[in-house]
Amino acid sequence: MTCEEADVMLHALIDDELDAGHAREVETHAAGCARCAAQLGSYRDLRQALRGGGNLRHTAPASLRRSIDRAVPSPAATDRRTLLKGFALGGLLSAAAAASVTLVVLREDRDQRILSEAISAHLRSLQADHLTDVLSTDQHTVKPWFNGRIDLAPPVIDLAGQGFTLIGGRLDFIDGKSVAVIVYRRRVHVINLFVTQGVGSSLPGPRMETVQGFNIRRWTDQGLNMLAVSDINREELDEFGNKFEAAARAARAT
Amino acid sequence: MAYEGGGDRGKAERFRAAALPYLDDVYTLARYLLRNTADAEDAAQECYLRAFRHFETFRGGPIKPWLLAILRNVCRAEYARRGALTAVVDNLEEAENKSDGLWSEAQSSPETETLQRLDGESMQRLITQLPGAFREALVLREVNDLSYREIADVTGVPVGTVMSRLARARGLLRAAWLAEEKGP
Numbered sequence: 001m002t003c004e005e006a007d008v009m010l011h012a013l014i015d016d017e018l019d020a021g022h023a024r025e026v027e028t029h030a031a032g033c034a035r036c037a038a039q040l041g042s043y044r045d046l047r048q049a050l051r052g053g054g055n056l057r058h059t060a061p062a063s064l065r066r067s068i069d070r071a072v073p074s075p076a077a078t079d080r081r082t083l084l085k086g087f088a089l090g091g092l093l094s095a096a097a098a099a100s101v102t103l104v105v106l107r108e109d110r111d112q113r114i115l116s117e118a119i120s121a122h123l124r125s126l127q128a129d130h131l132t133d134v135l136s137t138d139q140h141t142v143k144p145w146f147n148g149r150i151d152l153a154p155p156v157i158d159l160a161g162q163g164f165t166l167i168g169g170r171l172d173f174i175d176g177k178s179v180a181v182i183v184y185r186r187r188v189h190v191i192n193l194f195v196t197q198g199v200g201s202s203l204p205g206p207r208m209e210t211v212q213g214f215n216i217r218r219w220t221d222q223g224l225n226m227l228a229v230s231d232i233n234r235e236e237l238d239e240f241g242n243k244f245e246a247a248a249r250a251a252r253a254t
Numbered sequence: 255m256a257y258e259g260g261g262d263r264g265k266a267e268r269f270r271a272a273a274l275p276y277l278d279d280v281y282t283l284a285r286y287l288l289r290n291t292a293d294a295e296d297a298a299q300e301c302y303l304r305a306f307r308h309f310e311t312f313r314g315g316p317i318k319p320w321l322l323a324i325l326r327n328v329c330r331a332e333y334a335r336r337g338a339l340t341a342v343v344d345n346l347e348e349a350e351n352k353s354d355g356l357w358s359e360a361q362s363s364p365e366t367e368t369l370q371r372l373d374g375e376s377m378q379r380l381i382t383q384l385p386g387a388f389r390e391a392l393v394l395r396e397v398n399d400l401s402y403r404e405i406a407d408v409t410g411v412p413v414g415t416v417m418s419r420l421a422r423a424r425g426l427l428r429a430a431w432l433a434e435e436k437g438p
Contacts, residue, residue, distance in 0.1 A: 043424055043428070046428050046431070060295075065277060068298070068303075071302070071303055
C-alpha cells in the first residue's frame with residue numbers, strides 16, 4: 001500500500017468500514033511509515049474531538065415539530081407534478097451513481113452489495129453497449145458459448161413463446177467472481193439474468209425486491225443462484241421467473 | 255371515503271411513529287446544508303410533507319437515510335431557487351478536482367501538532383465553512399452517523415467518492431482547526 005492510498009483508506013479504517021484484510025493492510029503500512037502513523041493518530045484525535053468535544057447536532061424547534069405534526073396528513077396543497085419530477089430526477093441520479101460503484105473493499109452487508117452490484121452490472125450492460133458477448137436467440141448457441149468460459153453450465157431457456165425473447169449471453173462480475181448472464185428482452189425492456197454457483201444455502205422460494213427502482217427476483221435452481229434484474233414491473237418480472245423455473249423443470253423432466 | 259380516511263389515518267400514524275424521531279437529524283442536516291435557520295425549518299417541513307406523500311414507496315430498512323435523501327433533494331431545489339446552484343454544486347466538483355490548496359496544507363502541517371479543544375459552536379462554524387460536498391459527507395458521517403453505503407445512497411455518488419470526500423473534508427477541517435488556534 002502506498003502513502004497516497006493510505007491517506008484515503010485510513011479514514012475508512014477510523015470509520016470502521018474496512019474488512020479485516022484491508023484494515024490489516026492499512027495498519028501494517030502505518031506501522032512502517034511514520035508519516036502515515038502520524039496522520040492516522042491525528043485524524044483519530046480529530047474524530048475524538050468532534051464526537052466528544054461539543055454538540056454538533058441542532059434540535060428542531062418545537063414550533064417546527066408542531067407544524068409538521070399538524071401538516072400530516074395533508075390532503076391539500078399537493079402538487080404531484082413537481083413532486084414526481086423531483087423524484088424522477090432523484091432516481092436518475094442514483095441510477096447514474098449505481099453504475100459506477102466499483103469499490104468492493106468496504107465491509108457492508110454482503111447481500112446488499114450483491115444486489116447493488118447486480119444493478120450496477122445491469123446498468124453497465126445498458127450503457128456501455130456491452131449487453132451480450134454472444135448474440136443469439138438460439139438457446140443451443142448461447143448455452144455452449146459458456147463452455148470453458150465459466151465453471152458452471154447455466155440453464156439457457158428459450159421463452160420467446162411466453163413473451164420473453166432470448167437475445168444472448170455474456171460474462172460479468174459480481175462480488176469479485178465471474179458470473180454467467182443470460183439476457184432477455186420484454187418489449188423494450190432488458191432482463192439480465194445472473195447465474196452464479198450457489199454457496200449451499202438455497203432459498204425456500206423466490207424473493208422479490210425493489211432496489212433503486214429496479215425489480216429483482218432471486219431464486220435457486222439445482223444449486224445455482226439465479227438473480228434477475230430489470231426495470232419491468234414486479235408482476236412481469238415475477239412472471240418471467242415463474243416461466244423460467246417451470247421451463248427449467250420441464251427441460252429436466254425430458 | 256370513510257374507509258379511505260381511515261387508511262390515511264393509519265398511514266399517518268405509521269409515518270409519525272417511523273419518521274418523527276428523526277426530525278432532529280433532518281433539521282441538523284438542513285442547518286448545515288443551507289446555513290440558515292429559517293430556510294432549514296422550511297426545508298425540514300417540506301421534507302416531511304414529501305416523505306409522507308411518498309411513504310408508500312418507502313421499502314423498509316432504515317428510514318433515516320431515506321428521509322435525509324429527500325431532505326437533500328429539497329435543499330438542492332432551495333439552492334436552485336436562490337440561484338446559487340452553480341456556486342454550491344459546481345464549486346464542489348472544482349474543489350474536488352483541485353489537489354492543491356487547503357488540503358495539501360493539511361498534509362504538510364507538522365504532524366505532531368495536536369488540536370486544542372474547541373467549543374461546540376466553534377466546531378459547528380468550522381464545519382459550516384467547508385465546501386458543500388465535503389461538508390455534506392462529513393455531517394452525514396459524524397453528525398447523522400450514516401455508514402459509507404448509506405451516504406453513497408443519499409448523495410448519489412459511489413462509495414469510493416464518499417471515502418475520498420470524507421478524507422478531504424477532514425483534511426480541510428483539521429487545517430482550519432489548526433489555523434483557528436494560531437489566531438488570525
